[in-house]
Amino acid sequence: MSLSFKVCVDCADPHLLAAFWAEAMGYEVEDHSAFIQTLLDQGFAPREAVTEVDGRLAWKTAAAVRDPDAPSDPRTGVGQGMRLLFQQVPEPKTVKNRLHLDLHYGPDDYEAQAARLETLGATRLGAYDEDGAKWILMADPEGNEFCAHA
Known part of the structure; x- marks a missing residue:
C-alpha cells in the first residue's frame, strides 16, 4: 500500500514562503478561507489563530501550496496530491538543510x-556541473537550500 504525504517546512513566515514556492513550482497557495470561517462560526477555532492574506482568511502560523492539477477537498481547500506545508516555528534556521x-x-x-x-527573493549560492549533471544551488527567502536543475 502506498502512503500519501506532504513535505513540511519549518519557517518564520509561512505565508511568505508559500507565495514564493507556489511561484517557484507552478503550484497554488491553498485557500482554506471557507473552512476557517466555518470553524470560527462554530466556535472551533479562536479568532487569534487567524489572519488575512491577500483578502482571504488564513491560519496565522501555517500555509500550504499544492499541485493545481491534483484534486482538492472542496470543504477544506486541502490538496490531495503533492503538497508543501509551511509551519511557523520560534527558532531560526541555523544549519544546512538535511532535506531539500x-x-x-x-x-x-x-x-x-x-x-x-x-526576482522572487531567492539567493543564488553556486552553480555546479558534475558528471554531466548541471544545477544551481539556491536558497529561498528564509535561507532553505534547494536546487534548480537542468
Whole structure:
C-alpha cells in the first residue's frame, strides 16, 4: 500500500514562503478561507489563530501550496496530491538543510528559471556541473537550500 504525504517546512513566515514556492513550482497557495470561517462560526477555532492574506482568511502560523492539477477537498481547500506545508516555528534556521527540493526545469530553462527565482527573493549560492549533471544551488527567502536543475 502506498502512503500519501506532504513535505513540511519549518519557517518564520509561512505565508511568505508559500507565495514564493507556489511561484517557484507552478503550484497554488491553498485557500482554506471557507473552512476557517466555518470553524470560527462554530466556535472551533479562536479568532487569534487567524489572519488575512491577500483578502482571504488564513491560519496565522501555517500555509500550504499544492499541485493545481491534483484534486482538492472542496470543504477544506486541502490538496490531495503533492503538497508543501509551511509551519511557523520560534527558532531560526541555523544549519544546512538535511532535506531539500530539486526543481527540474530542464537544460534549456534552468538558468532563466534561477534568474526568475532571484526576482522572487531567492539567493543564488553556486552553480555546479558534475558528471554531466548541471544545477544551481539556491536558497529561498528564509535561507532553505534547494536546487534548480537542468
